[in-house]
Amino acid sequence: MDQSIALQLLVVPVAAVAVAAVSRRRGWPAPLLLVLAGLVLSPFVPEYALDPEIVLLVFLPPLLYSAAIDSSYLGLKAVRRPVALLSVGLVLFSTLVIGWVVHLLLPDLPLAAAFALGAIVAPPDAVAAVAVARRLGLPRKVITILVGESLFNDATALTAYRVAVAAALGQGITWLGAVGQFAYAAVGGAAIGLVLAWLLSKILRALGDALVENTVMLLTPFGVYLAAELAHTSGVVAVVVVGLYIGHRLPRSGFGTRLLSGAVWKVMDFFLESVVFALIGLQMWPIVTALDWSEPLEPVGTALAVFAVAVLVRGVWVVPATYLPRLLFPGVRRREPEAPSWQHITIVGWAGMRGVVSLAAAFAVPEDFPGRATLLFLTFTVVIGTLLLQGLSFPALIRRLRVSNEREAFADDLAEAGAQQAAAAAALARLDELVADGVADVHREVVEQLRLRAERRTLSAWERLGGGTGPGGEDTPGTVYRRLRREMLAAEREVFVRLRDERRIDDEVLRRVMHELDFEEATLERD
Structure with missing residues (x-):
């Protein structure tokens, strides 16, 4: 393929993504800005019928x-x-x-x-x-x-x-x-x-x-x-x-x-x-x-x-x-x-x-x-x-x-909190069954960690009803936990990257641990 043709094929999607990115950053409606950009550029680009x-x-x-x-x-x-x-x-x-x-x-x-x-x-x-x-x-x-x-x-x-x-x-x-x-x-x-x-x-x-x-x-x-x-x-x-x-x-x-x-x-x-909204504007000419x-x-x-x-x-x-x-x-x-x-x-x-x-x-x-x-x-x-x-x-x-949708959002949070509590109760009941039947040969500390995890998810759901703040406006325990844990994860990442740069660990190891840290941070958004 001719390089000029390949360049023309690439210009529209690259420009469209760039305009959409600016729109997202500014909080503007991206489809409308893309259409306007296409209208302005339509007379100056090679004619293309959709x-x-x-x-x-x-x-x-x-x-x-x-x-x-x-x-x-x-x-x-x-x-x-x-x-x-x-x-x-x-x-x-x-x-x-x-x-x-x-x-x-x-x-x-x-x-x-x-x-x-x-x-x-x-x-x-x-x-x-x-x-x-x-x-x-x-x-x-x-x-x-x-x-x-x-x-x-x-x-x-x-x-x-x-x-x-x-x-x-x-x-x-x-x-x-x-x-x-x-x-x-x-x-x-x-x-x-x-x-x-x-x-x-x-x-x-x-x-x-x-x-x-x-x-x-x-x-x-x-x-x-x-x-x-x-x-x-x-x-x-x-x-x-x-x-x-x-x-x-x-x-x-x-x-x-x-x-x-x-x-x-x-x-x-x-x-x-x-790309679609940019193409709409480009059809003007x-x-x-x-x-x-x-x-x-x-x-x-x-x-x-x-x-x-x-x-x-x-x-x-x-x-x-x-x-x-x-x-x-x-x-x-x-x-x-x-x-x-x-x-x-x-x-x-x-x-x-x-x-x-x-x-x-x-x-x-x-x-x-x-x-x-x-x-x-x-x-x-x-x-x-x-x-x-x-x-x-x-x-x-x-x-x-x-x-x-303020009332609807509150009703959703309330329903989610109730569902989280019911799910946590079912999870804890299943944990008790496994431990009682001897299916899971685990230490008491492991069982307590699993209980705390289930209870914390339920507590976080109820805390969201108050916007993450307590009665006096102070941060709830869940909010404090998430903030501190994110800071800890950032510190861990810095160490892993430094060790990779010093060639003490391989990039494959870095990618593996980064995936684990990223997944944990993603769960903090909803915990």
């Missing part, structure tokens, strides 16, 4: 899988109604409304092509919204709804998009056929996902090797997505189903598997999301230059109108979709006696930032598609507009509404 196959095969599956294994299956099950109304109902509603508006504004554009644009810009990408929501401490239910929507709405939108594109190209798609194709894609994707998830869980359990298990899990989203797409079903649904299944069963895996999995997917998410600017007010006016409709249609849907089921169905009121607050509804309604899936779908439109250049420009405007307008104002909106 390859939809790369996005839909390389970026989308691992990001969906990572979000799914990190999600709560039980939590999503509890909010399945609002998630379905957003990920299916809202996407289809947005497709129809935006499609009709575009057809009215551009009567020369076929109705099917206008609906294709509606499907392209219908699904929000909740990555930026969820990142802000977690940082600012939104209630868990709101975050779960946003995550659930982002997991499934791409499947709805991409299926509707394929149907609309086929109709626009004159491939004889009927309404009945469109519904059947949609149902086949969704149900087939879920079925393939369940089968592959069950098979994969058996394979992972048989492996019993943390490194190999995580390598298999790295390949899983790509293999699952391809398998479902080859069967002409939804690869997105299949990947999400597998991720939820594996994530739900992950606590029963070995500790090494979980430790590696958490680290691997955090790095993967950080890298892929950084090739999209803008491909458009006919002989009458500049027409495309700009149309773009602003479509952008406004894309923002408003979400609010129009969210309010009745929240309250109408409660009014019409008594079962909903029985299951959910407390109605969602208007603050939560406002936040969900404003979390409509579009992302790279919309751009990838737009670039995947065939070259002979009617109005392709206009479609790309309108998609780019909606994506950039929602990311900047809603993304930049989202933190201020959350603060303005004074929504937080």
